[in-house]
Amino acid sequence: MSDILVDIQHLTFKRGDRVIYDDMSMQFQRGKVTAIMGPSGIGKTTLLRLIGGQLKPEQGKILINGQDIPTLNRKDLYKARQKMGMLFQSGALFSDMSVYDNVAFPIREHTRLPEEIIRLMVLMKLEAVGLRGARDLMPAELSGGMARRAALARAIALDPQLIMYDEPFAGQDPISMGVIVRLIRSLNNALGLTSVVVSHDVNEVMSIADYVYVVAEQKVIGQGTPDELRAHPSALVQQFLQGQSDGPVPFHFKAASYSAELMELAK
Amino acid sequence: MIVDKLQQLGQHSIAKIQGMGRATLMLFGALVAWPTPRKSFPLLLKQLYVVGVLSLLIILVSGLFIGMVLALQGYTVLSKFGAEQMLGPLVALSLLRELGPVVTALLFAGRAGSALTAEIGLMKATEQLSGMEMMAVDPLRRIIAPRFWAGVISMPLLALIFTAVGILGGHLVGVDWLGVDGGGYWSAMQANVDFQQDILNGVIKSVVFALIVTWIALHKGFDAVPTSEGISQATTQTVVTSSLAVLGFDFILTAVMFGG
Numbered sequence: 001m002s003d004i005l006v007d008i009q010h011l012t013f014k015r016g017d018r019v020i021y022d023d024m025s026m027q028f029q030r031g032k033v034t035a036i037m038g039p040s041g042i043g044k045t046t047l048l049r050l051i052g053g054q055l056k057p058e059q060g061k062i063l064i065n066g067q068d069i070p071t072l073n074r075k076d077l078y079k080a081r082q083k084m085g086m087l088f089q090s091g092a093l094f095s096d097m098s099v100y101d102n103v104a105f106p107i108r109e110h111t112r113l114p115e116e117i118i119r120l121m122v123l124m125k126l127e128a129v130g131l132r133g134a135r136d137l138m139p140a141e142l143s144g145g146m147a148r149r150a151a152l153a154r155a156i157a158l159d160p161q162l163i164m165y166d167e168p169f170a171g172q173d174p175i176s177m178g179v180i181v182r183l184i185r186s187l188n189n190a191l192g193l194t195s196v197v198v199s200h201d202v203n204e205v206m207s208i209a210d211y212v213y214v215v216a217e218q219k220v221i222g223q224g225t226p227d228e229l230r231a232h233p234s235a236l237v238q239q240f241l242q243g244q245s246d247g248p249v250p251f252h253f254k255a256a257s258y259s260a261e262l263m264e265l266a267k
Numbered sequence: 268m269i270v271d272k273l274q275q276l277g278q279h280s281i282a283k284i285q286g287m288g289r290a291t292l293m294l295f296g297a298l299v300a301w302p303t304p305r306k307s308f309p310l311l312l313k314q315l316y317v318v319g320v321l322s323l324l325i326i327l328v329s330g331l332f333i334g335m336v337l338a339l340q341g342y343t344v345l346s347k348f349g350a351e352q353m354l355g356p357l358v359a360l361s362l363l364r365e366l367g368p369v370v371t372a373l374l375f376a377g378r379a380g381s382a383l384t385a386e387i388g389l390m391k392a393t394e395q396l397s398g399m400e401m402m403a404v405d406p407l408r409r410i411i412a413p414r415f416w417a418g419v420i421s422m423p424l425l426a427l428i429f430t431a432v433g434i435l436g437g438h439l440v441g442v443d444w445l446g447v448d449g450g451g452y453w454s455a456m457q458a459n460v461d462f463q464q465d466i467l468n469g470v471i472k473s474v475v476f477a478l479i480v481t482w483i484a485l486h487k488g489f490d491a492v493p494t495s496e497g498i499s500q501a502t503t504q505t506v507v508t509s510s511l512a513v514l515g516f517d518f519i520l521t522a523v524m525f526g527g
Contacts, residue, residue, distance in 0.1 A: 049397075054397065085404075088394045088398055105402070105404075106402045106403075109404050110403065210508075
């Protein structure tokens with residue numbers, strides 16, 4: 001069994017005429033937490049959707065366990081998805097079901113286990129995210145952080161090999177942020193998962209990731225362990241990591257020269 | 268100027284045709300599948316309740332009033348010719364052939380169709396559909412298919428209930444209030460209503476309307492722009508488009524069934 005679970009080779013993806021990724025390659029090691037960072041609007045969520053087979057790339061391969069996801073037929077794609085979990089930014093809990101039924105949903109859909117076993121599995125997953133006591137609540141009654149944890153319990157319900165987190169820290173208070181940081185790391189180790197975290201929260205990501213890719217301008221501009229990245233020579237990577245407002249990524253949106261525009265108005 | 272207009276017209280037409288293509292693909296994806304009764308039957312039952320049973324009240328009340336109005340209006344005209352005994356057939360035929368299927372479809376579009384669109388649009392906006400897909404569950408089969416069948420099954424039944432209540436409403440006004448002979452009301456109806464020509468054709472109409480309204484409602488929700496504005500637009504479009512489609516198809520079906 002190779003060490004690499006997900007192997008993205010020469011990926012090109014366009015949305016209309018806009019190129020999102022241009023000949024990009026990355027690899028996610030089995031059993032590790034790999035993070036993908038980059039400024040907002042560069043299509044980090046798109047990358048997760050490409051891995052999940054919800055979008056098809058223009059060119060390139062996305063290999064998971066050696067299977068090229070974009071070329072799979074519907075049946076094989078759905079089979080491959082059973083080994084993936086994805087945590088959406090909003091949680092995407094089904095609003096007409098309780099927390100318990102949400103977590104039980106994938107188990108009921110894909111197995112024919114008796115209800116007692118399902119109950120055991122659901123309570124186990126809810127215990128792992130600390131929400132065993134909230135099983136009877138409806139999603140609307142949960143706080144943002146709790147909803148994300150409940151969605152996490154659902155994403156790991158069928159013990160996937162790969163779990164993808166879409167901006168797991170966005171909009172969280174410091175406590176729930178800490179809880180989620182700890183959960184991502186501990187679930188990864190306890191369940192032997194391979195985790196992919198897409199985020200732009202530099203400090204949190206650097207604290208849990210084994211390997212980090214920084215994506216900007218349609219490709220990978222820097223990669224390495226968090227320590228390697230901190231010492232990265234690229235000015236763009238440094239600007240991103242340190243959160244400077246101006247640098248290779250300009251503060252101003254592309255525009256004509258300001259003085260020229262003012263002169264124009266004066267006329 | 269003219270070229271611009273032509274271009275706009277062309278773009279508009281292409282967008283419409285693409286939309287129809289997407290709607291067809293959606294329905295195809297939802298319905299063409301190996302049946303799994305163990306999973307789909309409970310889902311269908313729940314939707315029959317939401318779509319059908321919960322629409323019952325509005326159908327009963329509207330049916331009653333429409334039957335009563337028909338009898339009142341019919342009586343004033345018929346009594347001028349001394350033909351009050353034809354009130355039964357007048358009420359029954361109007362309801363069976365036209366008002367039952369059409370008004371039920373219009374009410375259904377407003378009550379259940381708009382709810383379906385909003386529900387599915389919101390599911391899309393909150394990534395519930397994507398989430399389901401990532402859990403290897405096809406939202407077309409899990410969400411769209413049971414709602415579609417529930418609409419197609421319940422609307423013809425609602426139309427029949429509407430018609431039956433309307434006929435009773437007609438009786439209430441015509442016989443109990445205006446004094447038309449009760450036996451005459453029923454016997455003239457029995458003599459003039461043909462099972463195939465009137466009842467069956469009415470049911471066929473209402474099945475066609477059910478297909479149209481449910482399909483439009485589901486497609487508009489599934490295709491909605493996932494923002495609050497997009498969903499509100501989609502909901503409005505469901506009601507407007509399906510009402511117009513029902514009236515248009517009603518004319519075509521009437522021409523085919525009763526025109527010659």
